[in-house]
Amino acid sequence: MSKLILTVDDSASMRMLLKASLTAQGFRIESADDGQHGLERMHEVKPDLLITDINMPRMDGFELIEAVRSVPEFRGTPILVLSTEFSDDKKTRARQAGATGWITKPFDATKLGAAIRRVCP
Amino acid sequence: MSDELDEIQGIFFEECAEGLVIAEEGLSAMAAGDVSADVIAGVFRAVHSIKGGSGAFGHGALQAFSHRFENVLDEVRAGHIPASAEVTRIMLNAFDILSDHVAAAQSGSAFPDDAATLEQLDAILASKGAPAEPGAPAPVAEADEFGFTPVAAMVEDFDPFGFEPVMVALDDLVAAEPAGWTVRFGPSRAAMANGAEPMLVIRELEDMGGRVAAADTSRLPGLRDLDPEEGYLVWTLDLPASVEEQAIRDCFDFVAPDSLIEIGRADVAIAPPVVEAAVSVPVIEETERPALTLVAGNVAPAVEKPKAEAPAQSIRVDLGKLDQLLNLVGELVIRGSILSDRLSPADQERVELPELSRLTRQIQDNVMSLRAQPIRQAFSRVPRMLRDLMGETGKQVQLVTTGETTEVDKGVIEKIGDPLTHMIRNAVDHGIESPEERIAAGKPAEGTIRLSAEQKGARIIVRISDDGRGINRERVRAKAIERGIIAADAQLSDEEIDSLICAPGFSTAETISNISGRGVGMDVVRSNVEALGGRLDIQSVPGEGTTFSMGLPLTLAILDGMIVRLGKQRYVLPLTNVIETVQPAPGQVQATSPTSEVIELRGQYLPVRRVGEMFGLTGERRPEDSLVIIVESEAAGHVGLMVDTIDNRREVVIKSLEDNLHPIRGLGGATVLGDGSIALILDIDALVVATGFKSALKGMAA
Numbered sequence: 001m002s003k004l005i006l007t008v009d010d011s012a013s014m015r016m017l018l019k020a021s022l023t024a025q026g027f028r029i030e031s032a033d034d035g036q037h038g039l040e041r042m043h044e045v046k047p048d049l050l051i052t053d054i055n056m057p058r059m060d061g062f063e064l065i066e067a068v069r070s071v072p073e074f075r076g077t078p079i080l081v082l083s084t085e086f087s088d089d090k091k092t093r094a095r096q097a098g099a100t101g102w103i104t105k106p107f108d109a110t111k112l113g114a115a116i117r118r119v120c121p
Numbered sequence: 122m123s124d125e126l127d128e129i130q131g132i133f134f135e136e137c138a139e140g141l142v143i144a145e146e147g148l149s150a151m152a153a154g155d156v157s158a159d160v161i162a163g164v165f166r167a168v169h170s171i172k173g174g175s176g177a178f179g180h181g182a183l184q185a186f187s188h189r190f191e192n193v194l195d196e197v198r199a200g201h202i203p204a205s206a207e208v209t210r211i212m213l214n215a216f217d218i219l220s221d222h223v224a225a226a227q228s229g230s231a232f233p234d235d236a237a238t239l240e241q242l243d244a245i246l247a248s249k250g251a252p253a254e255p256g257a258p259a260p261v262a263e264a265d266e267f268g269f270t271p272v273a274a275m276v277e278d279f280d281p282f283g284f285e286p287v288m289v290a291l292d293d294l295v296a297a298e299p300a301g302w303t304v305r306f307g308p309s310r311a312a313m314a315n316g317a318e319p320m321l322v323i324r325e326l327e328d329m330g331g332r333v334a335a336a337d338t339s340r341l342p343g344l345r346d347l348d349p350e351e352g353y354l355v356w357t358l359d360l361p362a363s364v365e366e367q368a369i370r371d372c373f374d375f376v377a378p379d380s381l382i383e384i385g386r387a388d389v390a391i392a393p394p395v396v397e398a399a400v401s402v403p404v405i406e407e408t409e410r411p412a413l414t415l416v417a418g419n420v421a422p423a424v425e426k427p428k429a430e431a432p433a434q435s436i437r438v439d440l441g442k443l444d445q446l447l448n449l450v451g452e453l454v455i456r457g458s459i460l461s462d463r464l465s466p467a468d469q470e471r472v473e474l475p476e477l478s479r480l481t482r483q484i485q486d487n488v489m490s491l492r493a494q495p496i497r498q499a500f501s502r503v504p505r506m507l508r509d510l511m512g513e514t515g516k517q518v519q520l521v522t523t524g525e526t527t528e529v530d531k532g533v534i535e536k537i538g539d540p541l542t543h544m545i546r547n548a549v550d551h552g553i554e555s556p557e558e559r560i561a562a563g564k565p566a567e568g569t570i571r572l573s574a575e576q577k578g579a580r581i582i583v584r585i586s587d588d589g590r591g592i593n594r595e596r597v598r599a600k601a602i603e604r605g606i607i608a609a610d611a612q613l614s615d616e617e618i619d620s621l622i623c624a625p626g627f628s629t630a631e632t633i634s635n636i637s638g639r640g641v642g643m644d645v646v647r648s649n650v651e652a653l654g655g656r657l658d659i660q661s662v663p664g665e666g667t668t669f670s671m672g673l674p675l676t677l678a679i680l681d682g683m684i685v686r687l688g689k690q691r692y693v694l695p696l697t698n699v700i701e702t703v704q705p706a707p708g709q710v711q712a713t714s715p716t717s718e719v720i721e722l723r724g725q726y727l728p729v730r731r732v733g734e735m736f737g738l739t740g741e742r743r744p745e746d747s748l749v750i751i752v753e754s755e756a757a758g759h760v761g762l763m764v765d766t767i768d769n770r771r772e773v774v775i776k777s778l779e780d781n782l783h784p785i786r787g788l789g790g791a792t793v794l795g796d797g798s799i800a801l802i803l804d805i806d807a808l809v810v811a812t813g814f815k816s817a818l819k820g821m822a823a
Contacts, residue, residue: 011170012437013133017177020125055169069314078316080375084173100316101375106176118321119375
């Protein structure tokens, strides 16, 4: 069974781009369009990996990561941040919230695939 | 994949357009004095998203500009830079350049000159002492907040992957023959807590030819004290010398920086104290992340934020699918009318046809509303245009917009942009006076343009009104005579004179100005509006201003039509063109030549055309047995069309002919009538031009 990834991004084009490039690499993709929606979808789809943006309406990526990590069931779920931000400050915040790793946009599809395999058992 | 990418890129540009609308609204609000955190955050997010996508799609120039813009917004958002009037002005300016960048990226045309704006943005950043975020990742060596000192950080160019630099013990590599690699890896508690999986790292190293040489279990406590959240083990792996150091480092991309990671040549001694540092980490983590203590409490429910007023959820749908749905609903409507034609009223009741019709109507309305969008999208480009126009003309104009949430079909929104642009230009160029003139006329120096939209029944009325000088009727009249549009002695009402500015070939500008003189006249505006099934009205009060009103259909898929009969055939005439119908009295229609006829109507002569003949339907009906429908055409003004009878008036679903046939002059499409038969929809302007009415009319005017 291929890995199921939930991508959370408020940009539809980014969601589609992720879906297109990751589906081509054999992953199954579900998506959500903001943190709040992402949290709901986490419970519905229970993905093997969560990839989230940081700047989003309603609930941002930091809040989403914290919320997801506070659910016992998702304590071990790898979470990658995919963001245009790359300041150390933001990365530290994401890490403290419980993120597994950080990837800077724009992403290279092959490298993203490699990164996913690096965290997703 | 490339088709798919094109499609996704199309959506990206739609998002850009939406983002620009949000950013402009926010910046305008800021300019008006609302500098609340929400407003600033909204602008930031919009610009941030544009930046993110632009990188993904390889629009470097757009990405670079939006990045610099975003940096300033970020500082404003953080309160480091005050949202002063000057800062807001520069950001509005930056917004304009951003719009140009988006347009350039979309069309592949030349990028705007953004040097001056970038300089201004950078100046804001610099003057407020905000640290300018460098274009490249900041140098990183600050894992010490975890009480951990990097052994030797030589990490440049490390992004786009990974959090913090990986701690690398690289002492002098003087060995002539590189030895194999020795890697020590001890995942920290934090790494485990964040979902990292040490096994994956080890497996990846093994895939590169690595081999676990030893597993240090000395820190493993007794079973009683074992904390499953803790990382106790430290593995030592040997790797072949041929493996690239970077490849090894990459494996640790997602391992928290407080983990023990040592990469060294086999003959390089490894500093032991690091292990101690790693051990001390859990204490910090424990206090920072109380959530982790939920381990045993499996029953603890997910802590979700209470759902605030859930905003409407939305989904992006391919427009083609909506069109298809609309088409199918159209079919359903048609089948419904067929049923009601064929069934007696009693039978209709028996099979509950009225209820079915009602549901069908509801579905139709709903499907139409799916394509509806707030007209704000069409209005959104006006503020920028006005700023440009003010710069070009030195006039001062404020914009007052109302009704921008009124919803109209997406197709209509796309098509009213050009007429709207032109009318705004017209209002500034011809309507609003210069500040001096205005003051002399006892008006405020700043002119006002009101842009409004409101729905009236099945139509939407868009008004553009200015408080300028109004139409100079003397000059319009003189120009029209000069251009041969009206006779020198023509008696015209004020309204008729005003509408002359929409006559083909008319322009009131004494000299062709940069603004209105772009090769487009109000005649093109009017024909654009009419091509949408709309009407354009002009009202002007000298000295007080001019109002252009566009009455537009809410949708382009359904047409209010008049079904007319020619012989056994039925045709649909768009009702928007119909002025009146006349049952001619004997002698009212007269032949002026073997091929042309006119109708005398209240002292005026209008050309008349037998529609049947145009379509080769022969018949020798006398005008008295026919009906003359007076229609308004863009090309030739009022014209009479002679038909046999009028059946009725109804809304018809427009079916395109061009999907299956070449465009046919004189026909705007087809529809299916209630009895299942097909009726062709007449395109009045094309008909009139195709049959030479224009020359006939010119002859009359001369």
